[in-house]
Amino acid sequence: MTLNVVALTVDLVLLTIRREALQVLLIRRGIPPYQDRWALPGGFVLDDEDLDAAAARELREETGLDPERGHLEQLATYGGPGRDPRGRVVTVAYLALLPDLPAPVPGSDAAVAAWRPVGETGELAFDHDRILADGLERARSRLEYTPLATRFCAPEFTVADLRTVYETVWRTRLDPRNFHRKVTGADGFIEPTGGTVIRDRGRPAQLYRRGPATHLHPPLLRQSPGSPSR
Amino acid sequence: MTLNVVALTVDLVLLTIRREALQVLLIRRGIPPYQDRWALPGGFVLDDEDLDAAAARELREETGLDPERGHLEQLATYGGPGRDPRGRVVTVAYLALLPDLPAPVPGSDAAVAAWRPVGETGELAFDHDRILADGLERARSRLEYTPLATRFCAPEFTVADLRTVYETVWRTRLDPRNFHRKVTGADGFIEPTGGTVIRDRGRPAQLYRRGPATHLHPPLLRQSPGSPSR
DNA sequence: CCAAAAGTGTTTTATGTACACCCATGA
């Protein structure tokens, strides 16, 4: 049998909401292959390092964020023999949903890093266009069946903040009144903190933190079940 | 940096329905580690072989089945440093939903292979208990949102056959009348062939083949949305 | 004729949607 060892990396699809847009963190490559092209952040898995740990380490290196503050999950693994011209490199992609980082967001080390709206990424290096597309679809789906939308928010947030997350990720408008009822009624989704804020004008909004639920019952469906047949 | 090359394998969670039970294909290991323990089938990814191709090849080797007849999808990747005592072995797990194979099902090569009900597998080798559990959960979820339940059936099947799939995988009872309406009403799920069969007694049942849909709208939910809160 | 399984129709109940309406604040 031929040698079947491969180089192993993790690549990260880091998503956040900045300036009313869904954005992804990209790194400008300084060396070939794909020099000067944008790519997803990532790096090699170390010896004796678990895959999840490698992804968490990369997340911390790239953003400075404590992995606990966001959500990090394995997305899929990409291992086509031609995906890296240097040789056989298999990458385990991870998806992260992160709050808008107020601090020194990108460029912790030398490489150039930047948040870019997901629709304006150009052509990425390697097969990263495909990985990003898979990550976006996963993120949109996660918002339907899980309470992970709160991971895009600050620790305390209003129902309107949460609705903005849904509207941004799904690229739709949602009825504020029905949305309010749904999320406050879904068991364990969000919990009131007792505080209020006034964002612009208008009546003060209640503040919430994320609740203990891991799944949404019932789900918030992107497309109303009856509408496709009409 | 230390050497970060790893050995890469694919492992398969092959599911089928035999004798009214959800069963998984297992291989009895003939060599250490975990000698004489049951394990998921799998093997090394070859040089210049895509991951999906490696999984399809293993599926064909283990079952003799044309991968086109079933459904094969990537499940997740497991790469904890201690998962294989021989060294760093990362495995990409795949999930397959297969029809009941009438032919020489297991044991295409020397190793002992057998279908076993998913609840009676004992303790599997490596981290295969975890992989199997993840595969089962994925399969149960797939039946809600996709028409993949038909992959457990023969090319032509009755609505009752399809209902048995759901009841077996979900371990529930479903109302035959409402189930009939749902699946015949879901767009692109199943298509009548024109033929009929009499299985035991009773009125002949229409025969169907699987339709072109890739997703179910609306989904068939395991748990009625309102029931958990009551 | 009876039992059994397939399939249809109807009632009841729950859920989603649309929207009128009130509340609490800044200007």
Added chain:
DNA sequence: TCATGGGTGTACATAAAACACTTTTGG
């Protein structure tokens, strides 16, 4: 007091659950 956004109540449409009932076969 007006504009603005937060939040509640309610009528209507739609879909699911429960189940009575008809159809079509074998024995």
